[in-house]
Amino acid sequence: MRPSHIAPRPDFPPPASAPPPLRLLVADDNPVVRAGLTALLSGRPDTTVVAEASDGREAYEAALRHRPDVILLDVRMPGVDGISALPHLVRLAPVMMLTYSHETETVREALRLGAGGYLVHGEFTTEQLVRAVRDVREGRPHVTPGAARALLTSLREGAPAHELSNTPEFMADSPPSTLSQLQPSVGQSFRSRFRLSTREAEIMDFIASGMSNQQIAAACFISEKTVKNHINRIFAKLQTTTRSQATAKWLGVA
Numbered sequence: 001m002r003p004s005h006i007a008p009r010p011d012f013p014p015p016a017s018a019p020p021p022l023r024l025l026v027a028d029d030n031p032v033v034r035a036g037l038t039a040l041l042s043g044r045p046d047t048t049v050v051a052e053a054s055d056g057r058e059a060y061e062a063a064l065r066h067r068p069d070v071i072l073l074d075v076r077m078p079g080v081d082g083i084s085a086l087p088h089l090v091r092l093a094p095v096m097m098l099t100y101s102h103e104t105e106t107v108r109e110a111l112r113l114g115a116g117g118y119l120v121h122g123e124f125t126t127e128q129l130v131r132a133v134r135d136v137r138e139g140r141p142h143v144t145p146g147a148a149r150a151l152l153t154s155l156r157e158g159a160p161a162h163e164l165s166n167t168p169e170f171m172a173d174s175p176p177s178t179l180s181q182l183q184p185s186v187g188q189s190f191r192s193r194f195r196l197s198t199r200e201a202e203i204m205d206f207i208a209s210g211m212s213n214q215q216i217a218a219a220c221f222i223s224e225k226t227v228k229n230h231i232n233r234i235f236a237k238l239q240t241t242t243r244s245q246a247t248a249k250w251l252g253v254a
Contacts, residue, residue, distance in 0.1 A: 025068040027059035056085025090114035102146035120146035121251040
């Protein structure tokens with residue numbers, strides 16, 4: 001019989017404690033996007049948002065204070081934009097562009113300046129976003145289809161070799177899980193479920209970028225009444241009643 005003063009030896013080793021969540025900084029001038037990302041990433045055991053910023057200057061100051069593990073950075077912001085802030089931010093933490101912009105020159109410049117990844121809103125799921133954040137923290141770059149197409153366009157147009165040599169070598173060295181981000185079906189399947197027409201998708205893009213009905217009408221060369229009719233159909237298809245709700249669904253942060 002075991003003496004009462006001797007503690008029994010456990011049959012199994014104690015479970016390993018879970019790693020602390022990745023600490024993230026979200027920089028985006030759109031409050032709906034910031035709120036959606038913060039709610040999404042702070043409600044998980046593996047990620048948390050420690051600070052938000054509405055432009056590049058705020059992002060830099062917040063990064064100095066909070067020292068995040070990864071910075072999620074928008075491109076177009078008032079004041080100091082994402083591209084201007086990027087060279088300063090990459091000295092403080094890995095930066096992943098999380099934006100609505102996928103112009104060829106913008107993507108190429110962001111990667112040239114040190115961004116560890118480039119994700120376009122609407123082209124990833126929540127799990128893909130979290131995996132991309134984790135991989136960028138470890139130095140494994142991620143891009144979504146819109147950014148990948150921009151890079152391919154850049155290659156086909158014969159970008160200067162010294163510029164391309166500074167971009168992450170995701171095509172040659174990335175593991176299969178990262179290369180899967182290049183498949184165009186990801187973004188297409190995400191938005192195709194809403195069944196918007198080409199014109200409705202274009203207008204929804206403008207809504208998400210913060211444009212007013214008057215600005216959308218001018219950009220599309222249509223009347224404001226026609227814009228309103230399109231928006232009513234968009235809201236019905238997205239099952240939303242406000243611009244902020246529609247934007248959150250369209251950007252994949254709802």
